[in-house]
């Protein structure tokens with residue numbers, strides 16, 4: 001495993017991290033979840049990403065049990081706050097009240113005294129940004145959170161947060177967690193240049209487009225048994241990539257991966273890691289063999305000719321519009 005700094009901070013994260021959205025507490029049984037976590041640890045992954053909202057808070061519990069008993073100092077545990085964790089109007093968003101209650105719930109479920117990175121899962125237009133950032137800063141001072149970051153914030157929102165932090169002497173955000181893969185490149189024009197200048201890393205989600213970039217979904221054919229596309233929640237999430245144009249073009253990546261001696265998943269993960277602003281690719285897995293396949297993308301270099309071949313194949317299906325980075329206008 002190789003490690004990269006998280007933004008302009010002293011924290012090192014594994015280039016490939018393990019995330020448990022849709023899987024733990026939901027699509028996969030606890031035994032499979034434990035096997036995936038074990039495979040991740042065996043392969044040198046030290047960074048684990050979850051969120052309070054995943055599987056209605058059960059995902060944090062499953063991860064907490066799977067990591068229990070390990071040396072806490074050997075792990076980086078990331079979680080998030082924003083999406084609803086209860087029925088009430090204050091059980092969501094980035095208010096002082098919800099953040100304070102949510103971190104306490106996350107720490108209890110994860111069975112740890114602190115998380116290494118605490119992330120605002122979206123931008124909350126209904127809470128003053130100063131209130132959110134002051135609360136985050138308080139959590140850092142209380143030792144419940146070591147670093148703070150955001151997820152799916154626009155370049156403007158990240159810039160505003162950094163300015164407030166600098167003016168008020170708050171802890172600065174060190175990371176953004178956007179969707180990023182060879183098809184979905186919306187961070188490249190605005191977010192990445194700002195982040196490079198400001199010492200903010202991307203820790204990216206869906207680096208293999210939820211499994212689509214493995215090439216296992218064939219155009220015009222039934223989806224493979226047990227895959228995310230067969231899961232009720234998963235099917236809705238993966239739908240954005242499930243059309244014949246995308247699936248046909250993805251098949252054309254197979255010879256490129258084969259020439260390099262890489263699996264399709266390794267090619268997709270290596271692709272996001274070529275961007276030096278990416279500190280880590282967060283991969284999900286429903287089976288341990290997937291983790292063992294994916295982890296081999298660490299340290300792989302792709303030359304300019306290969307990157308051009310990939311661009312030529314995916315061409316018209318590549319999404320680059322920065323306006324696709326959005327948070328709900330009102331609290332969800």
Ligand SMILES: NC(=O)c1ccc[n+]([C@@H]2O[C@H](COP(=O)([O-])OP(=O)(O)OC[C@H]3O[C@@H](n4cnc5c(N)ncnc54)[C@H](OP(=O)(O)O)[C@@H]3O)[C@@H](O)[C@H]2O)c1
Nearest residue numbers: 019020021205206207208209210211227228265283284285
């Ligand atoms: N911040 C946010 O808003 C946000 C949003 C989404 C995700 N995330 C984070 O990012 C993490 C990763 O997202 P993701 O799960 O969408 O990422 P992904 O790595 O693109 O997709 C993971 C899924 O692809 C399939 N897969 C993985 N490796 C494979 C392989 N080698 N061969 C074949 N299939 C393979 C598995 O699904 P099946 O086996 O079921 O097909 C697996 O669950 C999440 O767990 C979460 O931590 C964050």
